[in-house]
Amino acid sequence: MMIRRMTAWEKLIPSVHQKRIGGRIANEILMMFRTGKKFSREVSIYDPIGADKDGETVSLLDILEAGDREVLETVIIKQDVKILYEAYKENLTDMEQTVIRMRYGLFGTKEHTQREIAEKLGISRSYVSRIEKRAVGHMREAFYEPAGNTR
Incomplete structure (x- = not known):
């Protein structure tokens, strides 16, 4: 009974090798996101582009709506x-x-x-x-x- 519990417990604890691989995968994913942001040309009309005189953020949509x-x-x-x-x-x-x-x-x-x-x-x-x-x-x-x- 005790041996069974130990093996079940060991399966739940990731090995050092698994931790290393998981860390590398996580780093690769983060790097991919960072390079993607660098080259991204998409802009949302909801993204803040500045602030008005009251200090509130202004989006592109606000400017488009206020335009002539x-x-x-x-x-x-x-x-x-x-x-x-x-x-x-x-x-x-x-x-x-x-x-x-x-x-x-x-x-x-x-x-x-x-x-x-x-x-x-x-x-x-x-x-x-x-x-x-x-x-x-x-x-x-x-x-x-x-x-x-x-x-």
């Missing part, structure tokens, strides 16, 4: 313009691009009426209208499709 609505709107508009430009270049035929460019005065051109476009291109005004409608539809599809937007 105009800045946020400008960023959103720029993203929307980029999506629309890509849709214009990738989804429209040359004729559709020409009609849209002339109709809405894109890329520094003057805005034209459908009648003026029809005269310049030598087609009917109703055909210009159909081309414009089809082109706007293609751009609308491309605009809402990329990120599942629901505008």
Whole structure:
């Protein structure tokens, strides 16, 4: 009975060799975490980035929330313009691009009426209208499709 208790007790007590290996493994894990932090580029919006005049910590989220609505709107508009430009270049035929460019005065051109476009291109005004409608539809599809937007 006493021998059984001793062997059970010895199994619970780690040997010197086990302690050494456990220590080395723990050190390796710590080193891995330390080097990972050194090279990490991820930043959380909740991380403190400074303190305000009252001494309270300020996070990136606080600054973003306090920023002008105009800045946020400008960023959103720029993203929307980029999506629309890509849709214009990738989804429209040359004729559709020409009609849209002339109709809405894109890329520094003057805005034209459908009648003026029809005269310049030598087609009917109703055909210009159909081309414009089809082109706007293609751009609308491309605009809402990329990120599942629901505008």
